[in-house]
Amino acid sequence: MRAMILEKPGVPLQLLKKPDPIPGPGQVLVKISACGVCRTDLHVVDGDLPEPKLPIIPGHEIVGRVAGLGEGVDHFKLGERVGIPWLGSTCGRCSYCKSGTENLCDEPGFTGYQIDGGYADITVADARFCFPISADYPDAELAPWLCAGLIGYRSLSMVGKKSGRIGIYGFGAAAHIVTQVARYQNREVYAFTSPGDRAAQEFALEMGAIWAGDSDRAPPDELDAAIIFAPVGSLVPAALRSVRKGGVVVCGGIHMSDIPGFPYQLRWGERVLRSVANLTRQDAKDFLELAPRVPIRTRIEEFALEDANLALEALRSGNLTGAAVLIP
Ligand SMILES: [Zn+2]
C-alpha cells in the first residue's frame, strides 16, 4: 500500500510504502478511490488536537470499494462502494452509546486520528461504521459528504425546524453543502466570510445564499440561527449579536481559538450557544438518504495522494473554493 503518514505534528506528511493491511474479524478491506481533506486533518497535522495515534495516516472522508471481508462480515459484498467517516468505533457500553448519542462516546475511535485513515490507496475499517453509497455520483464528489456533509447536516439539524433565516460563518466545504440542504428545506442562508474574501462570497451566492458579506458586518436581517464553521472564537459574539431572542448559535468545528469575553446581554433573551461533536451512524444514514434528493452537488479540487501536503496548505491558506479531495 501507499500512504501519506504523519510521524509527528508540525512536520510534513511522508510517503510510505508497506504491505497491504489484512482485515481482522469484523473489518472490511477497502480499496480507496477518493479521500476528502477536512479542516480536522489540519488540526491533527498541526497538533491542535491532543494525543493522536502516532504515526497516523490522516483522512476521514473515504470513498472506496470493498476488496476483502474479515471474519463475521456478511452485510457487504466484494466490489460494493462504501464510505468511511470520522466515527470509526465506539465502546457500545457507556451511557452515551446506550442513549442514542454515540457521537459523545467515552471511548471513541476516530478515523484519521486514532485509527489509520484515508490518505492511502487501501485501508481496513470496522464494518459496523462503514456505509454503502448507492447514489449515482462520481467517487471524488462523494468524499466531502462523509464529514463536511455529515457534520454540516448534524449542525443544521441543531438550529431547529422553525429557523428560517440562518447565518453561516466560514464558507468552505461544509458550508457549501449545508447551504444546499438549507435551500432544499426552504430556509434562507446568509453567508459570512473573512472580510474582503470576494471569491468566497461569490461562491456562497452561487450555492444559493441570499446574502453574502464580511464577518465583521451585521446581516441585513435579524437571523433565527447561526452556524460557525470557521475555527475563530471571535465569531461567537458576532454570531450571537446577529441572532434574535431565542435564537441558536451552533459551533460546528472540532477546534476553535479562544472565545473572547462578551457582555451577558448577548446571551440574554434565551439565546442558545452550543457545539456539535462528531456524528452518529444515524446522522450518516439520514444524510446519505437525503443528499441525492436535494440533489447535493459538491465543488471539489482534486489532488494526487502524494500532494496531500499541498492540499493541506491550500486549505490552511484559504486558497480553496469547495473541498480538496485526494486521489490515490
Ligand atoms: Zn461509548
Ligand SMILES: [Zn+2]
Ligand atoms: Zn472532518
